[in-house]
Amino acid sequence: xxxxxxxxxxxxxxxxxxxxxxxxxxxxxxxxxxxxxxxxxxxxxxxxxxxxxxxxxxxxxxxxxxxxxxxxxxxxxxxxxxxxxxxxxxxxxxxxxxxxxxxxxxxxxxxxxxxxxxxxxxxxxxxxxxxxxxxxxxxxxxxxxxxxxxxxxxxxxxxxxxxxxxxxxxxxxxxxxxxxxxxxxxxxxxxxxxxxxxxxxxxxxxxxxxxxxxxxxxxxxxxxxxxxxxxxxxxxxxxxxxxxxxxxxxxxxxxxxxxxxxxxxxxxxxxxxxxxxxxxxxxxxxxxxxxxxxxxxxxxxxxxxxxxxxxxxxxxxxxxxxxxxxxxxxxxxxxxxxxxxxxxxxxxxxxxxxxxxxxxxxxxxxxxxxxxxxxxxxxxxxxxxxxxxxxxxxxxxxxxxxxxxxxxxxxxxxxxxxxxxxxxxxxxxxxxxxxxxx
Ligand code: FES
Ligand SMILES: [Fe+2]
Numbered sequence: 001x002x003x004x005x006x007x008x009x010x011x012x013x014x015x016x017x018x019x020x021x022x023x024x025x026x027x028x029x030x031x032x033x034x035x036x037x038x039x040x041x042x043x044x045x046x047x048x049x050x051x052x053x054x055x056x057x058x059x060x061x062x063x064x065x066x067x068x069x070x071x072x073x074x075x076x077x078x079x080x081x082x083x084x085x086x087x088x089x090x091x092x093x094x095x096x097x098x099x100x101x102x103x104x105x106x107x108x109x110x111x112x113x114x115x116x117x118x119x120x121x122x123x124x125x126x127x128x129x130x131x132x133x134x135x136x137x138x139x140x141x142x143x144x145x146x147x148x149x150x151x152x153x154x155x156x157x158x159x160x161x162x163x164x165x166x167x168x169x170x171x172x173x174x175x176x177x178x179x180x181x182x183x184x185x186x187x188x189x190x191x192x193x194x195x196x197x198x199x200x201x202x203x204x205x206x207x208x209x210x211x212x213x214x215x216x217x218x219x220x221x222x223x224x225x226x227x228x229x230x231x232x233x234x235x236x237x238x239x240x241x242x243x244x245x246x247x248x249x250x251x252x253x254x255x256x257x258x259x260x261x262x263x264x265x266x267x268x269x270x271x272x273x274x275x276x277x278x279x280x281x282x283x284x285x286x287x288x289x290x291x292x293x294x295x296x297x298x299x300x301x302x303x304x305x306x307x308x309x310x311x312x313x314x315x316x317x318x319x320x321x322x323x324x325x326x327x328x329x330x331x332x333x334x335x336x337x338x339x340x341x342x343x344x345x346x347x348x349x350x351x352x353x354x355x356x357x358x359x360x361x362x363x364x365x366x367x368x369x370x371x372x373x374x375x376x377x378x379x380x381x382x383x384x385x386x387x388x389x390x391x392x393x394x395x396x397x398x399x400x401x402x403x404x405x406x407x408x409x410x411x412x413x414x415x416x417x418x419x420x421x422x423x424x425x426x427x428x429x430x431x432x433x434x435x436x437x438x
Contacts, residue, residue, distance in 0.1 A: 002335040011168045013270040014049035022361045027145045029130040029279045032160040034297035044077030049272040058083035063097030064133050066120040129298020144371045149381050150265035155292045156283035160300040163278040168332040169270035176249045177227050177346025185321050187212025220346040226251035227350050245385040274331040
């Protein structure tokens with residue numbers, strides 16, 4: 001249970017709030033490059049309660065600026081890409097990647113007024129097909145964009161996903177130090193839902209059976225990059241997998257899983273106090289002897305899990321079940337009324353770490369996972385509890401049951417077809433200039 005003041009301290013992310021200041025110490029993914037190209041090079045984005053516009057100018061430079069034109073406050077997200085910046089649709093004022101106004105077509109020839117007009121701009125960088133933004137303090141050297149292993153492993157098919165979730169970021173993230181929920185939500189509840197809806201698909205049934213496997217034990221500790229989580233299911237041995245190796249919650253808002261030959265690395269990114277964007281990069285290991293083509297841009301999918309009427313539309317998917325749980329906790333979960341139990345040990349530790357890191361930021365220090373040494377950032381290795389390609393989704397007999405990727409069984413055909421279709425779509429967005437290597 002938290003006091004109202006503590007709950008506000010952990011959940012509110014707008015400008016000037018303690019958690020907003022902590023979040024702004026980290027690079028966050030605001031869009032996929034393919035998404036920006038599909039939208040013609042100008043795309044409104046919202047992060048930590050701020051409306052911004054992401055753009056790619058005619059020279060291929062990426063920019064992120066505040067969404068309001070300095071002239072008469074029209075949304076630049078309605079504008080279009082110009083050779084040297086983003087152009088406002090109303091009178092054509094144009095802003096470059098530094099936020100400097102570089103064109104005011106209606107002003108008299110020779111006017112220097114544009115030189116006096118500048119709007120807020122933020123640094124952006126690309127990695128793994130995503131465009132990352134840094135909204136942190138501009139008076140200190142820029143931290144490095146972290147090169148987490150799942151983002152830089154070679155020879156992996158990648159797909160980027162976006163799920164917009166109508167609730168506060170923390171209840172999404174508190175799902176991660178709570179692996180025990182899988183037994184019920186993705187196991188028992190899922191089976192009950194399939195019964196009710198007449199679902200007989202054997203693959204889904206086996207998946208739910210696997211998730212319903214009982215937890216023998218689970219444990220948590222503060223680790224190098226966040227909260228180290230370990231658990232052991234019935235039928236598993238204790239010397240490997242999720243008990244012997246574990247999987248971290250990567251501080252402050254990153255969820256990392258492996259399973260079915262998929263390695264998912266994703267952010268529960270606060271759009272504002274009551275909206276979260278789950279952004280994930282899912283890597284598919286094709287198995288030995290398969291060469292993955294260069295993916296530029298990396299394909300993306302936008303997935304709806306709650307419709308405009310508030311109905312949960314993806315309860316046949318694991319994440320759709322999670323989203324139901326999170327959204328049903330309310331726009332901001334009222335933690336003054338909760339009753340934490342033994343299964344919440346991981347959540348209690350995660351909140352402790354959040355409070356500790358908030359205090360560091362308030363003392364003018366970097367929180368954890370802010371990297372400034374390039375040698376440390378070549379590839380930041382996180383634990384891999386399964387051999388790459390090993391699957392989760394255990395049956396009662398301890399065998400894995402989902403479409404796994406192993407040496408004997410490279411990427412399953414249905415998965416390969418899905419990824420290739422997405423890849424073809426993304427390739428069609430390729431910038432001809434970039435394709436020539438210009
Ligand atoms: S409002 Fe943008 S140019 Fe006039
Ligand atoms: Fe879950």
